[in-house]
Amino acid sequence: MILSDVLASILTVLLLVAAFVIGYFVLATRRIATDAERRVPPAGSFVTIDGNRIHYVEAGQGRPILFLHGLGGQLLHFRSTLFADLSRDFRVIALDRPGSGYSTRVSGATGRLPEQAALIDAFIATLGLERPLVVGHSLGGTVALALALGHPAAISGLARLAPMTHLPEHVPPEFKALHIVSPLRRWLLSQTVAVPMALKYAGQTLAFTFGPQSPSRDYMAAGGGLVGLRPSHVFATSTDLVGIDKDLGALETRYETIAMPVGILFGTADRVLDHRVHGLPLQDRISGLDLELLDGIGHMVQFSATERAAAFVRKMAARAFG
8 A cells, every 4th residue: 555655756756847847838839929929920911722711922924933942941042032022023922831930730630742733733823823833942943843733734834943853762860850650649749848948959950951051130020030939830840841742753763854944053162952962853854844053052051142143033033835
C-alpha cells in the first residue's frame, strides 16, 4: 500500500510538471503570435476559394504577374522587394499560399502540389487575371511547375527564382524538424514548442536561408519574417514540406511536355537548393529554357539581388506576353 501511494504521488507530480511545461509553451506561443500579428498585420484583401480564405496584395496596371512564395514564406517576400519596380508597367499580384501568412487552408487539405496548383488556377479565374506570368520562388517555383503541367491554358509563362525541381533522396538535415508526417503531431507541436523554438533559432535559420548574404535589417517586419511565428503558419509549412514527397517525382517525368516560356534565376551560392541539381539539368529537358546564374548569390535572390531579379522577371514577361 505504501509503495503504491508513493508511485501514485510520483505520477501526480510528473503529470503536474508536464501540464505546467505544456501550459508554459502554449502561453508563450500565443504571446509570440499575438505580438507578430500586431507588428505585421494583414496587408491586403481576402477572397474565398473552395473554402480557403486567400490573402493577397496587388499594385499597378497592365498585363498580370502573379507571385508565389516559397516554403515558410509569405507575400511580403515580393511586395517589399519587387513590387516597386514592376508595378510601374504591370499589374502585380502576390498571395499567401493556403495556410501560409494570413491565408487559411480548408480542413482536410493535404497541401500537395496538384491541390495547390488547382487553387492557384481558381484564384487566377476569380480575379480575372488574363494568363499571367507566374513568378515562383523556391517551393513556389515547384507549385508554378505543377500549375504549368496541370493548367497550362491559365498562364503565359514561368519565371522561377531558385526553384525546387527535383525530389531529394533524403530530407535535408535543415528541414527534418519540419518534416512531421502525422497531422496530429504536427498540430500539437505547432501549438506548443515549434514557435518558441523557431524564435530562439531565428538567427541561425535566416543565416542559412539568406547566406552568404545577410537579411535586410527590416526583414522581420517589412519582409514578413514575423508572420512565420504563428502556429497556423508553422503547421502549413510542415504540411507543404510533407506534401512534396507525394507528387514531385511524378512531375519530374513530364518536364519535356512544358510548352511555354520558362526561365530560372539561381544564385550559385544557394545553401538551400543547389543550382547544379535544380537548375542546370533542366536545360536539356525544357525547350527554350532561359537559365540565368548569379555568381555568389544565395537563396533569397529577390532580397539579395533585387535589381537583377526584377530585370529577370521583365525579360520573362517580354517573352511570355510577346
